[in-house]
Amino acid sequence: PDLRVPSFASDSVRLIQRQTKNATLVFRHNNCHILSMPRSTATSRDSFEPNQGGHGGALDAVDVGMTLCGFLSAVTVTQVYRNLETVPIQASYTFPLPIDAVVLRVTMTLNGQQHRAVVRSKDEAAQGYEGALGEGNAAARLSNPKPGLYTATVGCLLPGERAELCVHYAQLHVVQRGRVTLRLPTTVAPHYNAAVTAGLPRQSARTYTRAPGPKLTLRVIVKGDLANAQVRCTTHDVVVHLSDALLELSLAAGSVEMDRDVVVTAQMPPALCGVGWWARSDGGVVALATFVTHEKEPPAPAPRRLVLLVDCSASMAGEGIVQAKVAVLRALLCLRPVDHFEIVLFGSDAEALLGGVVPATHDNVAAAMARTLSIAADKGSSELANALDLAWATKFPDGDVDILLITDGAVWDCAALRTRAATTNCRIFAVAVGCAPAEAMVRGLADATSGACELVTPHEDMAERITAHFSRLDQPREQAWHISWPGDAMIEEVETGQRFLGETRHVFAWFDRAQDGIATLYARSGSQRSCFEAPIRCAEISSRALVRLAAAARVRNANDAAEARRLAIKHQLVTEHTSSVLVHERTAGQGCHETSEVRRVPLTLPAGWSAVDSIDDGSVATGGDRAGFDSEGS
Secondary structure (H helix, E strand, O other), X not given: OEEOOOOOOOOOEEEEEOOOOOOEEEEEEOOEEEEEEEOOOOOOOOOOOOEOOOOOOOEEEEEEEEEEEOOEEEEEEEEEEEOOOOOOEEEEEEEEOOOOOEEEEEEEEXXXXXXXXXXXXXXXXXXXXHHHHHOOOEEEEEEEEEOOEEEEEEEEEOOOOXXXXXXXXXXXXXXXXXXXXXXXXXXXOOOEOOOOOOOOOHHHOOOEEOOOOOXXXXXXXXXXXXXXXOEEEOOOOEEEEEOOOEEEEEEOOOOEEOOOOEEEEEEOOOOOOOEEEEEEEOOEEEEEEEEEOOOOOOOOOOOOEEEEEEEOOHHHOOHHHHHHHHHHHHHHHHOOOOOEEXXXXXXXXXXXXXXXOEEOXXXXXXXXXXXXXXXXXXXXXXXXXXXXXXXXXXXXXXXXXXXXXXXXXOEOXXXXXXXXXXXXXXXXXXXXXXXXXXXXXXHHHHHHOOXXXXXXXXXXXXXXXXXXXXXXXXXXXXXXXXXXXXXXXXXXXXXXEOOOOOOEEEEEXXXXXXXXXXXXXXXXXXOEEEEEEEEEEEOOOOHHHHHHHHHHHHHHHOOOHHXXXXXXXXXXXXXXXXXXXXXXXOOOOOOXXXXXXXXXXXXXXXXXXXXXXXXXXOOOOOOOOOOOEOOOOO
C-alpha cells in the first residue's frame, strides 16, 4: 500500500512486494530503486531444518469454539489425533495459547470414553504418564514449559484409533482504544537459540513443514451488550450471523491453514463503566473489580527521550521488515521539535543509525525517514541483549528515557533480560509484528519496565498502534495507587492489565465475607490524581471459574516457586510449575506392550516468515537455512 509522508521527507513512499517466480521484495523511493532483497537471503549460524514430510499426520484437525461476554472469554480447543499407521504411536504437539489464558480443564475422548485430567506437579505428572504407558494404557499429558507455550502428548494410540483432546481455558481481556481483542495464536515462528538450550524439555522442540498441515475450524459467539457491537476479523474472511441475543462468527472458508494468528475485535459500548463480582472461595469470598479508566490530556507533555530499537535479524525478512519500516516512519511523524531520539538497528550486533542522539527537528526527522527506507533484515541472529545494552547506554539530556522496541519477538531465553530491564528506569513500549508475533517476550519486557506492548499483524492498522504508544509515552509515570473496597481485604490485591489511562484494569482481592458496594481505584501520576469506580455484585459468571482466575493471578505474581506450585495444584491449574495427566485404562487383552513410535506434529511456518511468501500467497515454503533458529535438528 501507499504510505503518505510529509513533503519534507519525500513526495511518497511506495512499498511494493512483487510476487514473481523469483519472489524478490522491491522498495522504491521517488521512483528510484533503492533495495532489492531476494527471499533466499539470511544466513545461518545453526541450520534450520524444516520437516520434509514423514510422520506429520498424527494431528488430524483443530477446532476452536470461543464465547465472549463482556471482559471474559471462554474457549475450547479440540485437537483430533488419529493413528493411520500400523504401529502404536505417541503424538507430541507444541502449540501456543494467549499468554493470559488460564487453562481450567483438559479432557480426552477415546473409544467412546471421556476422561478428565488431574493437575499434579510436573514430575508427578510425568511419572503418571510414563507409568500408564508402561502398563499398556493410553494416556495424555499437557504441560506449559514457557509462558504462552504448551505441549500436548498423547501416548499409546493404537492403529486406527482416534482421540479428541479438549483444552478449556478462560481469559480476561482489557479494553484498548475502545475495543476488546480476541487473539488466537495458531503457530509459533522459529526462535533464535535452540529450544532445548533455552531450558525447554526435549518434547517441546519443534519441527516445521512445507506441506499443508491440519486445518483450523473456528466458531466465535459474542453475548450480552457486545452482541450488538461492531465485530470484525482483521486476519481472515468470516461470515457473521446475528440474532436477538448473540452474534456468531465463523470462517468463510470453513477451515484454514494454521499459519497466522486469528484476530477478532469487538467495539465496546461508549458508555462503558466499571463492573465487579463476588464469588465464594474456601470459607471466604474473592472479588474481581474491573475499572474502566479514561484518558486525560496531560497539562504540559514533557519532552520525549526515545530510542527506536528495530529488529533487523533474518527472521524479520519479508512481511516483518515491511511492518517495521512503517512503524518507524509513523513514530517519526509523532515526534515534536522538543523531543530527542536515536534509532538502533540490531541483529547479530547493534548499530546506532544516526550516530548519536539528535533533536527531532525538521531536518533530522526528514533525514531519519530517508535512512529508514534502506533498513533491511540482513543482520543475522537476534542478539537482543546487545541492542538493549546500547539503548540503555545512549546519552540523552536530563530526563527518563523510553524505548520503542519493534520486533517479531523470535528470541527464546529472555528471563535474564527481563530481570535486568526491571532495574533500569527505561520503560519499554513494544510492537510485535508478523503473522505470528511472539507475545511472551515483548509482554515480559514491557511488564517488567511498566511499559506496554502491541501485537500487530500485517493487515492491522500500524498507525493506530504507534499513536496509542505515544499516548502512553505522554502520560506521567504512575507513582501510587490503592483501592477502597466495601470491606477489609484479607489478602493483598493482585492486579492484571495495564496501568495506563484509557484502558481497563482488573484487580482481585480476598475477603472473609461479601459486602455489596462500590470499589474505588485511586491513582496518582505526577500532579494528576484520578479515581474510578466499579460496583461489586454477586457473580454472574461461574463462581468456580472466577475463583480459579483469581488463583491464576496469584500464581503469576508469586515470588516463591513452591507457593506457586501449591496454589496451582490446589486450584487444578496448568502452569509452568504443573502439568495435567489422564489415563485411559485398556481392558485385559487390549493393552499395548509395544514401544510407541514418537510422532512430533510439525508446525506450519507463519505466512510471510523470513521472506518465504507474501501473506496473500496462502502457501508456505522455505528459502534456505535461517540464522540460529530452533528446529528438531537443534
